[in-house]
Amino acid sequence: MNLEADIVIVGGGMAGLVAGTIASEGGLSSIVLRKGESATSMSSGAIDVVGYLPDGTIPFESPKEGLVALASLYPFHPYSILGFGEGKPAFAEKVITGVEAAVGWLKDKLKDSVAKIVGGLDSNILSLSILGTTKPTCLIQETMVSDGFANEFDSTLLFLGVKGYPDFFASAAAKSFLEQSEIEQEGPRKVAHSTVRISPFGNTCNISASEIARHLDHDDALGELLPQIKKTVDTLGATHVALPPILGIKNARGNRQRIEEEVGAIVFELLAFPPSIPGLRLQRALEETYRKSGGQLLLGHEALSAYKEKNRYVSVQAGAPRRSIRISTKAVVSATGKFIGGGLRGAEDGLTETVFNLMTVTGNLIQADNIRPYDYTSPFAVDTGGHSIFSCGLTVDPQFRPVMPDGQPDADNLFAAGSTLAGYDYLVEKSGLGVALVSGFYAGKNAADAAKEVD
């Protein structure tokens, strides 16, 4: 089967969907291919821009502060690339303006969606996690806004778990939160914990977050929960209620508002590990935004190879279980993710890029085609210094075109975005969805310009 699109985007996580939406908004036809689940849908759903220096040492008060540091110290970081101009090194101001434009655009796109986001580059938000710990992040979903319990003299924070839901222990979260608050000598006046009962689809034990969230998407499901929350809040005098992120996939914002109205306290969702409902909400909201812009999303379709004529890609070959398609195109964006998405593959004899056979490099820009991935991981599974394998990937020019060993772009019309890029470790510096957003935004714009050149 043959299809045509001005731009083909390989990969449908944050980076690919942003690039696709930008291309569609530029008046071009686009197709996004997504073969499977994305890291985006497994994330906490809070968008980190930059929380720490790449070596994990210095926490930033604000993403702006972080971007200035990156532009001066790490000129090849994917954000710093925005500051390059006519061969000159990164200018922090240009980087900040560039990131601000992408963040402002996303906030506007998601404002009426299930994943409405709040926050900005002027300060990092210290968001609470299901462990009772905090993490600096830039943009959080509206359902995660906790409205300053730490600063209110008379506040009581209640961690509320669900019986039979094994992924969140309200008592452990309360304990570690309290220990941390004592060290930092700030926090609410009182911390409490409790549990409520809920039986999604009749199930009362080993309940998953997605079962609860799907259950709470039904109109009448809150009825079982509201009297229990109200009773607990009244008994403990809670002013703030921290729930695991289970408030719904489609209706979390409405559910939150209804609970707040009924119980008279501020209710918010904590950050969680996968499978995380806010991550799923973000993925869905991005997909909806892309479709609304006029783009075509082909789920379950894997790009297998691409064909070049002279220095331009002219088609992408893709396969799905029951069909094989060839898409003729004028420009291509590769947003295939890292190891989870499948854009990079590690084997004993090196790291390979899986669709275009592009050069891979380490975080220090050394060619990675022959490295042993084993040597780039720490023996400690959880290492504060991270695993340097995560900063490996593709190296790009200032237009986000992947560069080959001769220092030249692989093609005039191939762009790369998201976690497939080298030069940053999102686990350490807390920048995952932010880099995906920003690089997707500019790779999409540059791909649109390249496609227009063909006409």
Ligand SMILES: Cc1cc2nc3c(=O)[nH]c(=O)nc-3n(C[C@H](O)[C@H](O)[C@H](O)COP(=O)(O)OP(=O)(O)OC[C@H]3O[C@@H](n4cnc5c(N)ncnc54)[C@H](O)[C@@H]3O)c2cc1C
């Ligand atoms: C558990 C976890 C928690 C995280 N938490 C956070 C967080 O709280 N905040 C934050 O900012 N970041 C977080 N991150 C990082 C963040 O999720 C990623 O950096 C970001 O989602 C990367 O987006 P992406 O679009 O580049 O890749 P992905 O979201 O991985 O998307 C890549 C897509 O490409 C598709 N694909 C790959 N190859 C092909 C092909 N050949 N054909 C078609 N499709 C293909 C994949 O199926 C996938 O859908 C987390 C990551 C993980 C794993």
